[in-house]
Amino acid sequence: MLSKILGTKPEFRTKVKEIIGDISEIVSSINQISFDEQKKEIEENYPDILKPKEKIIEREGLPPLENAIQGNVVTRFPPEPNGYPHIGHAKAAIINSEYAKMYGGKCILRMDDTNPEAERMEYHAAIKVGLDWLGIDFDLIKNTSDDMELFYEKGTELINAGKAYVCTCKRDDISKNRRERKECKCSFRDITQNNQDWKKMFEKFKPGEAIVRFRGDMKSDNAVMRDPVLFRIIDEKHYTKGNKYRVWPSYDFSVAIEDSNDGITHAFRSKEFELREDLINAILDSLGLRKPCQGFFSRLEFKGMPISKRVLKPLIEEGKVSWYDDPRLPTLEALRRRGIKAEAIKKFILSLGLTKANTLAPFDALESFNRKFVDANSIRLFMVKNPKKLRITGLPFSFVDIPNHPIKDMGKRRVEIDENVLIDGEDAKNIQNGSQIRLLGLGNVRITSVNEVLEGDFVKNGDSENISKIQWVTQKNSCEIKLLIPNQLFIDDKFNEDSLEELVVNTEPQYLKLKEGDEIQFVRFGYCRKDSQTQAIFTHK
RNA sequence: GCUCCUGUGGUGUAGUCCGGCUAAGCAUACUGCCCUCUCAAGGCAGUGAUCUCGGGUUCAAAUCCCGACGGGAGCACCA
Numbered sequence: 263m264l265s266k267i268l269g270t271k272p273e274f275r276t277k278v279k280e281i282i283g284d285i286s287e288i289v290s291s292i293n294q295i296s297f298d299e300q301k302k303e304i305e306e307n308y309p310d311i312l313k314p315k316e317k318i319i320e321r322e323g324l325p326p327l328e329n330a331i332q333g334n335v336v337t338r339f340p341p342e343p344n345g346y347p348h349i350g351h352a353k354a355a356i357i358n359s360e361y362a363k364m365y366g367g368k369c370i371l372r373m374d375d376t377n378p379e380a381e382r383m384e385y386h387a388a389i390k391v392g393l394d395w396l397g398i399d400f401d402l403i404k405n406t407s408d409d410m411e412l413f414y415e416k417g418t419e420l421i422n423a424g425k426a427y428v429c430t431c432k433r434d435d436i437s438k439n440r441r442e443r444k445e446c447k448c449s450f451r452d453i454t455q456n457n458q459d460w461k462k463m464f465e466k467f468k469p470g471e472a473i474v475r476f477r478g479d480m481k482s483d484n485a486v487m488r489d490p491v492l493f494r495i496i497d498e499k500h501y502t503k504g505n506k507y508r509v510w511p512s513y514d515f516s517v518a519i520e521d522s523n524d525g526i527t528h529a530f531r532s533k534e535f536e537l538r539e540d541l542i543n544a545i546l547d548s549l550g551l552r553k554p555c556q557g558f559f560s561r562l563e564f565k566g567m568p569i570s571k572r573v574l575k576p577l578i579e580e581g582k583v584s585w586y587d588d589p590r591l592p593t594l595e596a597l598r599r600r601g602i603k604a605e606a607i608k609k610f611i612l613s614l615g616l617t618k619a620n621t622l623a624p625f626d627a628l629e630s631f632n633r634k635f636v637d638a639n640s641i642r643l644f645m646v647k648n649p650k651k652l653r654i655t656g657l658p659f660s661f662v663d664i665p666n667h668p669i670k671d672m673g674k675r676r677v678e679i680d681e682n683v684l685i686d687g688e689d690a691k692n693i694q695n696g697s698q699i700r701l702l703g704l705g706n707v708r709i710t711s712v713n714e715v716l717e718g719d720f721v722k723n724g725d726s727e728n729i730s731k732i733q734w735v736t737q738k739n740s741c742e743i744k745l746l747i748p749n750q751l752f753i754d755d756k757f758n759e760d761s762l763e764e765l766v767v768n769t770e771p772q773y774l775k776l777k778e779g780d781e782i783q784f785v786r787f788g789y790c791r792k793d794s795q796t797q798a799i800f801t802h803k
Numbered sequence: 804g805c806u807c808c809u810g811u812g813g814u815g816u817a818g819u820c821c822g823g824c825u826a827a828g829c830a831u832a833c834u835g836c837c838c839u840c841u842c843a844a845g846g847c848a849g850u851g852a853u854c855u856c857g858g859g860u861u862c863a864a865a866u867c868c869c870g871a872c873g874g875g876a877g878c879a880c881c882a
Contacts, residue, residue, distance in 0.1 A: 265863060269824030278862050325817095342882050377881060433880065440878075441805090473880050483806050485878040494880035513882045536808060537877055558808085560875085565814095613830065615816055619809050620875050627815060627831055637844045668839070702840055726840050733841075786841045803843080 335367030336527045344380040346586040347392035348593045353562045356611045359398045368401040375407045378500035392594035396604045413511040425548045428459035429475045440488045469495040486537045518545040526554040532561045560621045566750035567592045589748040601791030601801030606632035629802040636781045641666045644733035645769040645784035648687025652716040664703040682737040689732045700731040733785045740768040747800040
């Protein structure tokens, strides 16, 4: 009661002590009155109270950005072309591009390709295809490696300012010193010496012999601040730049420079980069460059659907999973092939919000969004598993026209029929002799025999209430296809041997007329996507 | 081990910064009803959280403070 008053009338908050007495007096006097009388009093004089509460209007999309000016927001998505894009990439790309859209700004796609050992054109292309499919438009597409001269220039600047130095220590010693928070001897070399060594890195030094380190703080609690690497030597051929460069900037350095240089105002990336925020700011501060606002979000993974290359690669090598587009995987290609729509992914990801709490989303949340997109456009087709023969006598017609969709006008299809049809084995089990069944779109049949082949008589104008209604296909014209049903890949960290069911099923000849990639709903079974003339993949119920 | 992040119904989240009009909104899942020649979609209703736990501050705490516990990440010449 008190809270209610203070909430509505904040001006009373300073006089809490006085009010508190008044309220308890009033409340106790009201409590003297019986409930019915109270109710009557309210109904007569204060009917407003009885009205249901207004629904709180839910905020659409992402939470507002700090320091954002309409029209001036620039975001970016910087994937490394070292693997196939997956749902995690989608999250980063969608969040960044949505923010740009929200504020009428721009979004940049920047291929973060500064490790020639890992990058490949194949991945670069796959990322582009994936983003294209997601329907994300970028205002600018570039590669980090396009700015190598800029990195060298800024690196030189840091060395000349005494804010970076060349370190020639062994790798193990460097990490030992980091752990012990000790400076190494290279840290004390003068600027002239550093400049000479810096030049030598482009020619004389071998990979691993020298690196450029940022002068951070070896005593810092944040381990990434302990004189991190800015440049290292890699002689591997780069997939677009060839052998033009061999001194490559590290992630922290290139991101800092690029974000600042590209005019990025807001940079969102996943949580594992959180410790780098201080470093990036420190680098930009020591160069006197503008800093973007950084934001972080949790990684997105589905239960039992690993994203990491470390897990996926062996599965592919061992043949446990066919390829990166295997419908059990969370890669964009696999999701697409399985029948998940880009719009559904987008809605789903936005529904997860910008939390930093670990998210292990259940796949059914995505399915639910997808179902809404897919339902209206999916042609309904009959399909039977474990077919059981049914012979119908007294069939009065040789074809039926069946609507392609129960609500939406998607036309009808003509199905030629004769007395021999197939029904689903599961349905056949439940049929009793003498009972009636309804063959959807056809009519009722009274079962007269339940032997190896079911037999029945056609019933004209049969009642459809309280009768099981089942799908069917003809024996003569039905087509056999393979149906792939993806299940959870891992159960409790162990590969699920039954993660991909393969069924041979019979469906209508209409299937062959559909385009590859069309989403269909096999009636009473679920949504599936046509993968080829001979194969369909189960999307979800 | 050290450092950082995080903890709201079965699940995913909103609210937490600036304590009060909310014993907590939405989605999903589940249940029931309506619609229906599908076990889909759509419509309606319902179950379900004392906001990880324990202290503290306050007239008032999911919201602030302290502590514990659980989960995750970083400690690479990968990004």
